[in-house]
Amino acid sequence: MIDFQSVLNAINDDASNVKERGEIADYIPQLAKIDVKHFGIHLIDSQQKNFSAGDSHELFSIQSISKVLTLSLALNLIGEDVWKRVDVEPSGDPFNHLSLLELENGIPRNPLINPGAIVIADILVSQLEHPKDDFLTFVRNIANDDSITYDESVAISEKETGFRNFAAANLLKSYDNLNNDVEVVLDFYFHQCSLSMSCEQLTHVFYMFMNHGKCRRNKAYLTLSQVKRINAIMLTCGFYDEAGEFAFEVGLPGKSGVGGGIVALLPNKFCVATWSPGLNPKGNSKIGMLALEKLTTETELSIF
Amino acid sequence: MIDFQSVLNAINDDASNVKERGEIADYIPQLAKIDVKHFGIHLIDSQQKNFSAGDSHELFSIQSISKVLTLSLALNLIGEDVWKRVDVEPSGDPFNHLSLLELENGIPRNPLINPGAIVIADILVSQLEHPKDDFLTFVRNIANDDSITYDESVAISEKETGFRNFAAANLLKSYDNLNNDVEVVLDFYFHQCSLSMSCEQLTHVFYMFMNHGKCRRNKAYLTLSQVKRINAIMLTCGFYDEAGEFAFEVGLPGKSGVGGGIVALLPNKFCVATWSPGLNPKGNSKIGMLALEKLTTETELSIF
Amino acid sequence: MIDFQSVLNAINDDASNVKERGEIADYIPQLAKIDVKHFGIHLIDSQQKNFSAGDSHELFSIQSISKVLTLSLALNLIGEDVWKRVDVEPSGDPFNHLSLLELENGIPRNPLINPGAIVIADILVSQLEHPKDDFLTFVRNIANDDSITYDESVAISEKETGFRNFAAANLLKSYDNLNNDVEVVLDFYFHQCSLSMSCEQLTHVFYMFMNHGKCRRNKAYLTLSQVKRINAIMLTCGFYDEAGEFAFEVGLPGKSGVGGGIVALLPNKFCVATWSPGLNPKGNSKIGMLALEKLTTETELSIF
């Protein structure tokens, strides 16, 4: 029996001693204000036992981690039709590149790069009556936590500086792979990215990906096949240009965000989330990567 | 307890009924002669029990599957220094593209695309006294099977038509990422690709990747960390432009070759190899993919 | 002494007999309505003698031809500072590609591809008090013709379907190479492209490029050096992916537009404009290209 709490404590001790903590993402002004010294980690195991260390209850902007949740809702709503509009292959490109999009006729490489996530956002805008409210309700229900909410100041901040996302959305529109207005889709997209959660809340939402699609209250939001699909995409595409490195160093399906959060999971075993706002040059949380590497090394739990 | 033999029998029955069996790779004349109707499958479990169906004892050209074995020997010889000359990220490109190589200053994206495998071949040519003999001995030792050998006619056939590989090797040379003569390195490379094995022999070699680096006779050829690294690379990069699809449909680390072979494994559980020479448009065995999908669906065994 | 009128008559006769007249650009709904049978040609020589044949007085949308005029005004206003924000090299890409823009840090390859022209539009929006009015006045003054005007219906039509231009403008903005709001810059850009002119009017405006920067009334709008620069850019970049072909077949600096217009000139000798709305696969007027080829072949007048 693994003593997760001891491991988390040790990780937290290590994390507080790291001098070079990476760079805060400054292209979103609202995120640039965060103190680089934060670190939190939370783990929930298959028996729903919770383990915590550091700033695990502080809220942060989950950013791209939200792409896994919108993808889940899209699969829940229209099933495999999602794959007519977005592919499932790693991109081999940094997270904000548009080149490959042009070469493949407007079909983004996967739903976890920005153009792919914008297509998923477009699907939700089409399918939901009140897209922003309904998506928030979906997330709250999975987590069984009505305190989860958008951070309007972050959403506004992103809207004012998100020119590359406007470029991607317009390019998708030029390829007829965006059905709604660019402004409407991106308003939704900037809101999904602005979701504020703590490490603990993140694990409560992502618990379903290690539990065959069922949330902590045993309600199914995804089929087993859909969970397998999403976990495979997280493993191959979840870390931008560093997916291969993460697959080796950590060996778990997961997803990072430029807010400094990372969530990862071992099917049937546990789900873990870390937060440290400093990023490495590839755009992933520097100390979060180290923390998860230590977790899988210490516990010898990984999919490989 | 899973009855692997029944599952393999069912897969074999299904496979023989498929009408559209894909296209034989015709760019290597020697491979173009194979009958598209072949199908074989072999599985070895963690207790070294063997299960077979179809043409599981027929020899075929393992082609790119050999890249995993040369990588293993290179890691065995020079350890992590391998990663100074080749990266570990998915390429997002078809298997024979050179473009990304140019953009990243001569460092191939990963060791399983052709330019990456040619760099690995260069390492072995530098490190081994008798490269072709020594590599063959390495493979035979792992498998405990001295009957394994190169198919000279395939090696010659590839040499005569492998202009794209000559292009890649020369490009690497122009970036100072090839230390030996192009001719010498490619002679080794074409030989490694010409290795002839049956499905059964393939599983006997790849057994070590599901057994913490130890072969069937319990001799260690790789550290646990190296095995984890190679399995991660197989999962993210093992199927050219179809890695994401394979990760989902099959959910196992594995590697395919244009000879129609595929090998895959579940750590601590089993290693399986299939052979069917017809390829899908992405260059992977069409019926092999279906067979492995059925295997993991029926057994519910996958890493996700 | 060349009898231009006879040559123009012969060209017009030929043009009316061509069966395959190319495809009307249909991505701008307003342009899709034009009859493909139109053909007009007008030539003005260095003594300001005018020669005409066919529909040379009918108005059409000059589209990308306007990029030469906005560039002229930008050079007139801020001189060589223009080249800090846009380069002068051929792009080797179709007219609507964004890829190269990404590779070169937001500096478009030249001012005649869309992203380059959008940067020039941004300069004019910054420099002019009433950009649309002031640019129109500039064009009218050069031509000495106050009847020249924008076609609002075309401008609106382009705005509603110009997603690729919105993508380019946002991408430029993300690279800090657009100082004004995307909406404002593109409103100007869509208006400049909607300028309606006849072949005759076009030659009256472009007369200055064969006359050392001076209009028909001898007023200088550009320095000799600026004229030389613009003529060089027209020759190397004026015909999208067909610049090399045009340089050979016609051998004159010139510029085409998807409305089917082409204007070209031989320094010190003549300026000529053609109009035929059907385009070849590269996006240039099919019969216009043939007409200009015949003109330079018959008269043996070309820069080479």
Add this chain to the structure above:
Amino acid sequence: MIDFQSVLNAINDDASNVKERGEIADYIPQLAKIDVKHFGIHLIDSQQKNFSAGDSHELFSIQSISKVLTLSLALNLIGEDVWKRVDVEPSGDPFNHLSLLELENGIPRNPLINPGAIVIADILVSQLEHPKDDFLTFVRNIANDDSITYDESVAISEKETGFRNFAAANLLKSYDNLNNDVEVVLDFYFHQCSLSMSCEQLTHVFYMFMNHGKCRRNKAYLTLSQVKRINAIMLTCGFYDEAGEFAFEVGLPGKSGVGGGIVALLPNKFCVATWSPGLNPKGNSKIGMLALEKLTTETELSIF
């Protein structure tokens, strides 16, 4: 009447005073030995009057300038069929890039980039009985100068380091756009590039491009149409990634080589060659560019 001799003297004076003379190409060891201080210029006018200054009679390696001569011989031998295997558009890429080659199915963008010149070399190897001898005879005949010869030491030097050209040739072969053996074609190619000439000799060869295809003895080697085609290609593609800049700064069709030579011409007026071995970052002779700019500025002779 222009006093060319005075202009050349002034240019030579200026040239000797320039401190920053650019970098010698060091990737061909044999070229790296040249003294950066050399400068020569030679001009021949339409009446075959010769004007010289500086090291105009010293021999240097003409390198890529030879591509115009092999293209001329290929056109002479098989006419327009040349264009089935190579295009005529500017590449928008540095001189040694392979990427675009891959995107356009093995058809190089133009005959003046390396892959295009290798295709032309392949044509000559197929068409000529003794390719190297016959091409040399062709050049000697045009120049009426039997002293012109290959520099074997340069040819050997290039062969030993020309991995990028081997890559390009093999890539062309993989696309079936190379009919002869890579070794044979590149042996020819490295020899053509090793041609040694002085500025004076270069103008004697290129005289035909300003004289309707006829050499100084009035023998026709090219049709007028072929000359026009080659001049157009020189103007749009003759200076690698700096074609647009040269078209403006100099305004003449021309071609540069990494040996530091440049040849340029004004149809019906003059042909000029310069030599200064230091290159600018784009790979063109730094002082040669300045010299030609001064020539056209002072004489006000340019095609624009």
